[in-house]
Amino acid sequence: QVQLVESGGGLVQAGGSLRLSCADSESMFTYVYMGWYHQAPGKQRELVATISSGGTTTYADSVKGRFTISRGDAQNTVYLQMNSLQSEDTGVYYCNANRFGTLPGSSWGQGTQVTVSS
Numbered sequence: 704q705v706q707l708v709e710s711g712g713g714l715v716q717a718g719g720s721l722r723l724s725c726a727d728s729e730s731m732f733t734y735v736y737m738g739w740y741h742q743a744p745g746k747q748r749e750l751v752a753t754i755s756s757g758g759t760t761t762y763a764d765s766v767k768g769r770f771t772i773s774r775g776d777a778q779n780t781v782y783l784q785m786n787s788l789q790s791e792d793t794g795v796y797y798c799n800a801n802r803f804g805t806l807p808g809s810s811w812g813q814g815t816q817v818t819v820s821s
Contacts, residue, residue, distance in 0.1 A: 707798045711783075712815030719819075720786045725798030725812055727779035734800040736808065737774065737781040743794040751796070752783060753806055765791070788819045 711723040723739065738753035752772040753761045760772050771784040781798060796815050801808025 707800060707810055707812035709796070709798045709812040709815040712796065712817045714818045714820065715788055717789060717819055717821045719788050720784070721788065721817060723783040723785065723796055723798075723815060723817075725781045725800075726775075726777075727800070727810070731777065731779055732802050733778040734802050734808070734810075735804055736806050737798070737800045738806045739772065739781070739783045740797045740799055740807075741792070741794050742797065742814075743791070746794075748797065750806065754781060785817070788817075790819050790821045793817060793819045 706728045707725055708728045709725045711721060713721060715721055733756060735756050736753055739751045740748045741751045742748040751763050751766055752770055754772045754774055756778060769787045773782045796817055798812035799807050800810040
């Protein structure tokens with residue numbers, strides 16, 4: 704069972720920044736795609752950003768220009784730099800990865816809470 708471990712969530716004021724991190728704690732797999740999902744309170748989980756092993760990125764319209772996804776030198780890590788945070792960004796952020804193709808893959812993190820106060 705692959706274990707993705709997230710960190711970096713917390714409480715921040717509107718307009719502030721946070722950086723989320725995610726790593727596969729048990730292996731050195733190179734994932735074809737890694738990404739982040741956001742689940743706001745009472746809503747479904749939604750895709751926020753993805754990054755391929757080649758560095759190609761995609762973003763949800765709601766975060767374009769504010770969030771940046773990147774991968775570490777070790778291909779089993781992924782980061783999400785979140786700037787200009789808004790109250791709508793509040794929720795749990797989940798890391799997801801797929802060794803063989805696009806997201807969603809079968810590997811999920813436990814989630815990290817982000818709360819943006821207005």
